[in-house]
Amino acid sequence: MSNHKFQCSSCAWSCESSPIILECEKCSSPLNVRYLPQTSANIQPTGWSGHTIPLPLDHQEDLITLGEGNTPVVQLNNLKSRIMADIYVKQEYMNPTGSFKDRGTSIMISALKSMKVDELVEDSSGNAGASLSAYAAMSNMTAHIFVPESAPVPKIGQIEVYGATVHKIPGTRDATTDAAKTFVHDNQLVYASHNLSPFFIEGTKIFAHEIFREFGDNIPGDIVIPVGNGSLYLGMWKGLCELKESNHISHMPRLHFVQTEAVKPIYSAAKGRSWDVSMIRETRSGGTAVGSPPRQGEVIEVLTRSNGSCVTVTEEELADWQKILAAKEGIYAEPTSATALAGAEKLVRSDSIGKNNGILVPITGSGLKDDQPK
Numbered sequence: 001m002s003n004h005k006f007q008c009s010s011c012a013w014s015c016e017s018s019p020i021i022l023e024c025e026k027c028s029s030p031l032n033v034r035y036l037p038q039t040s041a042n043i044q045p046t047g048w049s050g051h052t053i054p055l056p057l058d059h060q061e062d063l064i065t066l067g068e069g070n071t072p073v074v075q076l077n078n079l080k081s082r083i084m085a086d087i088y089v090k091q092e093y094m095n096p097t098g099s100f101k102d103r104g105t106s107i108m109i110s111a112l113k114s115m116k117v118d119e120l121v122e123d124s125s126g127n128a129g130a131s132l133s134a135y136a137a138m139s140n141m142t143a144h145i146f147v148p149e150s151a152p153v154p155k156i157g158q159i160e161v162y163g164a165t166v167h168k169i170p171g172t173r174d175a176t177t178d179a180a181k182t183f184v185h186d187n188q189l190v191y192a193s194h195n196l197s198p199f200f201i202e203g204t205k206i207f208a209h210e211i212f213r214e215f216g217d218n219i220p221g222d223i224v225i226p227v228g229n230g231s232l233y234l235g236m237w238k239g240l241c242e243l244k245e246s247n248h249i250s251h252m253p254r255l256h257f258v259q260t261e262a263v264k265p266i267y268s269a270a271k272g273r274s275w276d277v278s279m280i281r282e283t284r285s286g287g288t289a290v291g292s293p294p295r296q297g298e299v300i301e302v303l304t305r306s307n308g309s310c311v312t313v314t315e316e317e318l319a320d321w322q323k324i325l326a327a328k329e330g331i332y333a334e335p336t337s338a339t340a341l342a343g344a345e346k347l348v349r350s351d352s353i354g355k356n357n358g359i360l361v362p363i364t365g366s367g368l369k370d371d372q373p374k
């Protein structure tokens, strides 16, 4: 018997877990994994020892891994006076394909492979596609990755070299999603969407369990995350809730998120302002450029429950922060990741974040995968 079910994120509907069910049959909301009591199979993520982390797998051998996770945390000593607080970064770009997406991909591919899936479709601004292409290669699966034609050349090259078929789609990031969905429908394939698959968040949540191992019950009080669809933001919350429920931590950090001025659907909804995809502008922050994020409602719920705040940054601010991080701390972050630092600075300056609880920011992707800042 499986240790979990799929649960609708906004109503009571639930079903057995399946590779092809990605939304609620009653209200069309995205689904999440809900663990059944007393069926935990005690599977350990790569390199993990310590408390049990619930994972949607039945056997340790089901885990498909390239050695993701266990990324280093460093304190930014040279930038402390500029940010005016203790600031720590977790170097997610040190994951096997250069971004945090490997955490989610490992668990998603493991679950799908254990359900005998051998051909997948995904759409991505680049990082999730590269990640899926790599994990599909090492587990002998066939992958079709849809990317915006405008995705950075190094990311497209990375997807190709692992062996996936790349489909370049003109227009917006959302046009790429539509093309992938049509391809899935026409060819009756499995849509391994990092935005929709309930399994993806089960991998990103391991980030939270790792910071408990690193900080114990002194996890920094404010965590600032770049959000497109929210897979790391929501995974962080799920992992923290698991830690709180198992009495490993006594208090929850506040979860803040950052979007860009160019693409800001969740920020606008959180502030009660109108915004629609016709307002999308060009941005170098491809990872946050999701015009219609299916998990927007869940992100706003976590924002409220964690007492977090949100902010947008301009193209100039994110480029500045990409350069500052490299020149002051030796960290070459991709533009999407730099948005989180630019946002953290703004949140401190506007007093949305206190100066005394410490701030943690994931550096979600590598600057090597993107165009150089001007």
Ligand SMILES: Cc1ncc(COP(=O)(O)O)c(C=O)c1O
Binding pocket: 099, 125, 126, 127, 128, 226, 227, 228, 229, 230, 231, 232, 233, 286, 287, 288, 290, 334, 336, 337, 364, 365, 366
């Ligand atoms: C480097 C990087 N950071 C952050 C994000 C945002 O992730 P999510 O869409 O899950 O919020 C992405 C998404 O592509 C990304 O590539």
Ligand SMILES: [Zn+2]
Binding pocket: 008, 009, 010, 011, 012, 013, 024, 025, 026, 027, 028, 029
């Ligand atoms: Zn529902």
